[in-house]
Amino acid sequence: MPQGRALRERSHELLAVKPGEVVLDVGCGTGHAVAELASLGARPIGVDVSLSFAREWFPACDFREGKAESLPVDSSTVDCYRAQRLYHLLAEPEKALAEARRVLVPSGRIILIGQEYDLWALDSDDPDLTRSLMRAHAQRMSTPRGALKYRALLLDNGFTDVHVEVQTAVHTDYAAVAPLVSQIAAGADGWLAEQASRGSRGRFLAVLPMFLVVGVRAGGQE
Numbered sequence: 001m002p003q004g005r006a007l008r009e010r011s012h013e014l015l016a017v018k019p020g021e022v023v024l025d026v027g028c029g030t031g032h033a034v035a036e037l038a039s040l041g042a043r044p045i046g047v048d049v050s051l052s053f054a055r056e057w058f059p060a061c062d063f064r065e066g067k068a069e070s071l072p073v074d075s076s077t078v079d080c081y082r083a084q085r086l087y088h089l090l091a092e093p094e095k096a097l098a099e100a101r102r103v104l105v106p107s108g109r110i111i112l113i114g115q116e117y118d119l120w121a122l123d124s125d126d127p128d129l130t131r132s133l134m135r136a137h138a139q140r141m142s143t144p145r146g147a148l149k150y151r152a153l154l155l156d157n158g159f160t161d162v163h164v165e166v167q168t169a170v171h172t173d174y175a176a177v178a179p180l181v182s183q184i185a186a187g188a189d190g191w192l193a194e195q196a197s198r199g200s201r202g203r204f205l206a207v208l209p210m211f212l213v214v215g216v217r218a219g220g221q222e
């Protein structure tokens with residue numbers, strides 16, 4: 001996603017990461033957040049089911065192959081836990097949060113970052129079709145409307161002091177998001193042609209809210 005770096009930086013601020021702290025990035029993908037956290041003086045660990053890009057791009061960083069639901073990390077050793085654009089993919093997010101509680105120290109911090117797909121908005125001549133395309137895309141995810149659920153998920157699974165922030169990405173450059181738009185509206189050729197035409201005329205507008213939901217591990221040692 002464009003504007004990704006600013007979003008990651010804001011997530012590090014919300015977690016109040018301090019030098020020397022162990023920060024787990026679950027579903028770390030390409031490893032960019034892990035590399036950035038290392039440059040802040042933290043001790044990041046990236047976990048993902050697939051690490052080929054991360055290990056190639058950031059060979060000096062600590063990456064571990066594993067799943068959010070069974071983390072390859074000892075209990076009570078992690079100060080901060082982050083997961084960006086992961087929880088919408090999980091069929092059982094509660095299992096991943098139980099693992100987050102296991103690895104976090106008492107009062108450890110957590111942040112979940114993700115989209116609310118059903119809130120994406122694009123300007124078009126057919127708003128009803130646009131809405132139904134966005135909704136169909138949201139429903140293809142394992143947990144549709146993922147990010148709206150983050151607050152309740154944290155409160156219901158042993159986290160407290162939960163705070164929600166929403167950053168809204170505004171895109172007017174069609175080329176930058178065309179692959180994503182084509183994926184969402186695959187098969188809707190007329191609608192896609194209108195969006196491409198808007199792009200060529202400088203009339204494209206997409207608004208993508210991104211949720212950052214931060215909390216604190218409640219309770220003592222388990």
Ligand SMILES: C[S@@+](CC[C@H](N)C(=O)[O-])C[C@H]1O[C@@H](n2cnc3c(N)ncnc32)[C@H](O)[C@@H]1O
Pocket residue numbers: 026027028029030047048049050066067068069083084085086089090
């Ligand atoms: C959409 S990408 C997000 C990557 C990165 N966090 C970002 O925001 O750019 C989702 C990542 O989660 C990983 N993933 C999917 N299911 C997972 C699971 N159960 N446990 C750990 N990682 C998982 C995928 O391999 C992928 O790298």
